[in-house]
Amino acid sequence: MQTPEARPEAFPAASEPPSPAPSDWWRSAAIYQIYPRSFADGNGDGIGDLAGIRARLPYLRRLGVDAVWISPWYPSPMADGGYDIADYRDIDPVFGTLAEAEALLSEAHDAGIRVIVDIVPNHCSDRHPWFRAAVEAGPGSPERARFWFRPGRGEHGELPPNNWQSAFGGPGWRRVTEADGTPGEWYLHRFAPEQPDFNWENPEVRAEFESILRFWLDRGVDGFRIDVADNLVKDPELPDHEGGPVPWADQDGVHDIYRAWHKVLDSYAHEPVFVGEVWTSDPERFARYLRPDELHTAFNFPFLQSPWDATALRTVIDSTRAEHAPVGAAATWVLSNHDTTRHVTRYGRPDTSYALDGRRVHGVPADLGLGRRRARAAALLTMALPGCVYVYQGDELGLEEIEDIPPELRQDPAFFQSGGEDLGRDGCRVPLPWGDEAPDARSWLPRPAEWAARSVRVQSADPDSMLGFYRRALALRSAQPALLDGGFTWLPARPGLLAFARTAAGSSVRCLVNLADGPVPLPEHTEVLIASGLVENGALPRDTAVWLR
CATH class of the missing domain: 3.90.400.10 (Oligo-1,6-glucosidase; Domain 2)
Structure with a gap:
């Protein structure tokens, strides 16, 4: 295992900001998702805010991410966690002010961090x-x-x-x-009743959203994550759905919208990007969103859904690369987000797969030690694959899903509209433990006492913690040309082992992930760059990953 780095301070001072990224920065970026209500509370009211994000920019720079994606920060009644927007050109007072958002953009850029913001064009709030x-x-x-x-x-x-x-x-x-x-x-309303769907056949809707894009681009935003990007256009006949393709999603007309939006982005020199939340399972139709004049990237949900199994993971990696290749798009690799069960919990269950059809599994016992071991290995896998990698806030702390939130404290509309059958997404949105909160600090969702041992302060003092591991891995990734833009080649491997090489001019890194039933011998190498677990006697343990020179 790599020699531990020097023990950092609990909240280390920021180093010099990195030099500007080259063109197409998004193709290999490491992007950190911030769910603002739960990231950092700057004013002590129990709800995360822009002041909290600004105060933690040194933490994000130390972590080593290139950009942040901030979930909705707009004025909202919060019927759906901010995805019900009442005003697309302002900041909700619970988070701060528009002036604070502009200051955050400036300070993030000074720190070498780009800022992607959520935009929700399918629907608004019924208070809009x-x-x-x-x-x-x-x-x-x-x-x-x-x-x-x-x-x-x-x-x-x-x-x-x-x-x-x-x-x-x-x-x-x-x-x-x-x-x-x-x-x-x-x-x-395809989502909550408080979220009426826009009619994108209406030219006023189209003009309004192009104006909204310019409003934020003029303030320096570096891109937009587009919520339910494939849902905007509906079959105008509004037919009953009797099976087969759904008439409310992935309609051909949606591509005209994104071609028009792309022209808006092209008029700005700072290389802003679009990231689409696209749910279609048809690889050819998925690739259409990623044509050069539409979206830059889209989330790779099949990878997130995949079980912790070598055959399944190799299949989804191959299919991801195959569907992106014809349009020259960069893949994305993501393990969790604000809508999904945290992967530490998923990977600790007998069934490690995940369904994205609204059926969230709760209450199944999970071995969290096993889940964290697999989560460390999965992090190295995602960071070694060609494309950009996402880190959902708390991934770097090894946080698990919180499933015992009392019903009276739950806030997700999925819980209420399902009559409690679906416990919803609150369990992955519990506020992060920083370790410097006041003893009586409030929190909009209850933070479990046992998370004190997983706080940023505690883990910053332990280089072998999940946080220390993420910092080392992201730093190594950014320093290895082969991992940023190198070629990709599968290597011969025994069953249960994923082995591939990333190669650029003068640089080569091999990644091995052991999903077999026992240890496997390491191939010849000159250096172990990093391992997700202890590597002894030349063998890679089960549920462990390694990067080799």
Whole structure:
């Protein structure tokens, strides 16, 4: 195992910022996701905020990431954790002010960290001025044409316009009360009822969002993560869904939107990018989003879903590379995010796969020691693959899913709309433990007492901790040309072992990941750059990964 680095201070001083990244910086970037409510609380009210992010920029620079992706920070009633936006050109007061956001952008850039922000173009909040005006304006109005208002079916319009369901459970339509007090039209909400869907056939919607993009690009934002990027365009006939392709997602017309958006980005010199949340399982249709004049990257959900199994992982790595190659796009590698069960917990269960169809498994016993061992190995795997790598806040601390949140404290609409059958996503959104919180510090979701031992302060003092391991791995990755833009070649390997080489001019790194039932001998090498566990007697233990010179 690599010789431990010098013991750092609990919150080390920032080093000199890195030099500017070359063109196409996003192709090999390490990007850290910040869920702002849960990252760092700067004012002591129990909710994370921009002051907290600004204060922790030295931590992020020390971690070694190239960019951060910040989940929605806009004014919102928080019916869906900020993904119900009431104003796309401001900051929610719970997080701070627009001036603080501008200061954060400047300070992050000074630290050599780019900033990607969430944009939610499929739907807004029912408190958005446009939707309020639509409800007041009545049927057939231009205001309602910005959304999907339709009369109901049945003798008195008492039935929804079609059988579409909400992704959170229950009908995908809600009926409004008209100005005269009578039951009126229905509006489409693919997610919570407080999140009406925009009608992207309407030119006013298209013009508004191009203006929103420019508003943030003018302030120096380095890109946008596009929420449910494939859902914007619906089949205008709004047919019942009777199986097969869904009529509310992956419609051909969505690509016209992103080609227009790409032209907006091209008018800015600081290389901003688009990252799409694209859910389609068809590789050819997925690749269409990544054509040179559309999105730059899209999240690799099949990799996140994959079980901890050598055959399954190799298959998804090969398919990822194959679907990206025709359009020359860079792959993304991600293990967890704000919508998924933390992978430390998943990897500690008998079934290590993950379903992204809304069925979140809770209550299955997990061996967290095993999960963390596999999580360390998985981190080295993702960092060694060609493309950009994402780190969800808390991954670097080895945090697990918190499943025993009391029902009265849960906030995810998936919990309420499913009648409690789906415990939702609160368990991966519990605020991070920094270790310098006041003893009586509040927290918008309860932070477990045992996380004190996994805090940033505790782990910063232990170079062999998960945090120390992530810092070493990210630093090595950024220093190895082969891992940033080198070629990729699978190497001969016994069953249960993943082995590949990344090679650039004058540089070569081999990555081995042992998913077999026992130790495997290391091949000849000149140096162990880093290992996720203890390597002794020339053998790589089970559930361990290593980078070799």
